[in-house]
Amino acid sequence: MKILSVNAGSSSLKFTLIEMPAQEEIASGLFEKIGLDDSFYTIKYNGEKIRNDVALPDHATAVKELMNELIALNIISSFEEIEGVGHRLVHGGPDFKETVVLNDEVIAKLEENIDLAPLHNPGSITGMKAFMEVLPEVVQTVVFDTAFHSTMKETEYLYPVPYEWYEKYKVRKYGFHGTSHRFINKTISEYFERNDLKVISCHIGNGGSVTAINSGKVVDTSMGFTPLAGIMMGTRSGDVDASILEYMNKQTGASISELTNDLNKKSGLLGVSGVSSDSRDVEVAADEGNERAILAQEIYAQKIANYIAMYNNLLNGADVICLTAGVGENSKTMRKMIIDRINSLGVKIDEEKNDFRGEFRCISTDGSRIPVYVVPTNEELMIAIDTMELAKKN
Numbered sequence: 001m002k003i004l005s006v007n008a009g010s011s012s013l014k015f016t017l018i019e020m021p022a023q024e025e026i027a028s029g030l031f032e033k034i035g036l037d038d039s040f041y042t043i044k045y046n047g048e049k050i051r052n053d054v055a056l057p058d059h060a061t062a063v064k065e066l067m068n069e070l071i072a073l074n075i076i077s078s079f080e081e082i083e084g085v086g087h088r089l090v091h092g093g094p095d096f097k098e099t100v101v102l103n104d105e106v107i108a109k110l111e112e113n114i115d116l117a118p119l120h121n122p123g124s125i126t127g128m129k130a131f132m133e134v135l136p137e138v139v140q141t142v143v144f145d146t147a148f149h150s151t152m153k154e155t156e157y158l159y160p161v162p163y164e165w166y167e168k169y170k171v172r173k174y175g176f177h178g179t180s181h182r183f184i185n186k187t188i189s190e191y192f193e194r195n196d197l198k199v200i201s202c203h204i205g206n207g208g209s210v211t212a213i214n215s216g217k218v219v220d221t222s223m224g225f226t227p228l229a230g231i232m233m234g235t236r237s238g239d240v241d242a243s244i245l246e247y248m249n250k251q252t253g254a255s256i257s258e259l260t261n262d263l264n265k266k267s268g269l270l271g272v273s274g275v276s277s278d279s280r281d282v283e284v285a286a287d288e289g290n291e292r293a294i295l296a297q298e299i300y301a302q303k304i305a306n307y308i309a310m311y312n313n314l315l316n317g318a319d320v321i322c323l324t325a326g327v328g329e330n331s332k333t334m335r336k337m338i339i340d341r342i343n344s345l346g347v348k349i350d351e352e353k354n355d356f357r358g359e360f361r362c363i364s365t366d367g368s369r370i371p372v373y374v375v376p377t378n379e380e381l382m383i384a385i386d387t388m389e390l391a392k393k394n
Contacts (some may be wrong), residue, residue, distance in 0.1 A: 002026065002081050003387050005380035007088040008127025009120070011035055013062045016380040017075065020388045023381055027075050031062040041065065045075055059123075059130040067134060085131050085140040086387035088179065088379065089124050090227075091117035092144030094170060099147065099386040101394060102128055102140040110142070116170065117226075139391040143383045148178030151217040159225075173229075175221035177203045181211045183382040184322050184375050187360075189216070198315040200308055203377065204334070205325035206234035206277060210304065212311035212318075220314055222307050228264055232303045234277035237267035272296035279327045279334060301334060305341035312345055318370050321347065323363075324377040330357045339364070339372060347372060
């Protein structure tokens with residue numbers, strides 16, 4: 001069964017074609033600058049990468065181009081080989097607590113909640129409609145980044161603000177990166193052959209979040225109403241005092257929208273270091289003695305460590321800590337900096353074990369009170385797994 005895992009943005013379309021249940025990636029690619037003059041796409045297949053500049057006025061054109069190219073490259077022989085399409089959606093709001101089969105009713109509900117994710121959801125919904133048009137007979141699903149976090153209790157997802165904000169305007173913690181955290185929990189639980197693990201999952205990439213999971217259910221997560229909350233990230237500030245916005249508005253005349261944009265796109269590693277939002281660039285600068293880069297790394301590691309310590313307390317003692325995503329999987333320096341800051345929990349890193357990139361591996365010492373594992377994430381595979389299961393039922 002061939003499944004397409006799709007992540008559509010306002011001007012992009014990312015895909016991975018996966019053979020299920022073998023879980024083998026067949027091809028992947030990205031269509032960029034959809035709706036712009038200089039649109040193009042890249043496809044990776046059989047160890048090669050092709051790029052074509054082509055007019056992509058809309059997502060429907062991009063989908064048709066994708067499907068025709070899959071046939072032209074002999075990746076598939078006909079559209080009928082695609083038996084499922086799984087769509088990633090950043091925000092499902094309070095209505096969707098699990099992956100669902102896509103239909104017109106679901107689309108309508110998603111459009112009602114566009115205000116909760118105005119930058120991300122419109123492009124994704126456009127991509128969904130395009131695939132429904134091109135592949136009308138294929139089972140299609142929507143996998144929500146927020147769904148995995150729906151098991152949080154009110155004590156964790158409600159903010160201590162006027163209750164009517166929640167009742168009338170849906171203001172609450174939703175959490176994000178749920179598909180990644182779910183994959184990490186699934187992988188580590190299968191590894192230990194246990195379904196009752198207390199897991200602290202740390203998705204540390206350009207965006208980042210930490211999630212406390214008990215027996216497969218989310219207890220709490222660091223991101224909130226939007227992905228801006230929680231730990232420091234590549235360009236996002238993470239948690240800050242909300243009063244800063246009013247203060248900076250008075251000081252500079254910048255609007256709330258402009259200041260929120262600064263917190264989303266000009267803060268984090270970029271804002272503190274002044275070097276880059278990419279942790280690799282910041283790491284190089286720190287190694288060269290750049291004081292602001294060193295400071296950015298220290299703040300970054302400490303913010304993550306603080307959440308790990310807090311969630312260890314919330315779980316009454318974690319069974320395992322998992323690090324994943326771009327930084328978590330590949331930066332031995334940042335992994336060490338984080339673990340060194342939770343020594344009070346009895347967690348110790350083995351520097352020899354930690355000297356690697358991008359593999360499933362334990363990096364803590366044998367005597368560490370809580371084992372620490374690097375677990376490569378695969379959101380596309382998680383989407384394919386969900387889509388396969390729903391396709392079998394339909």
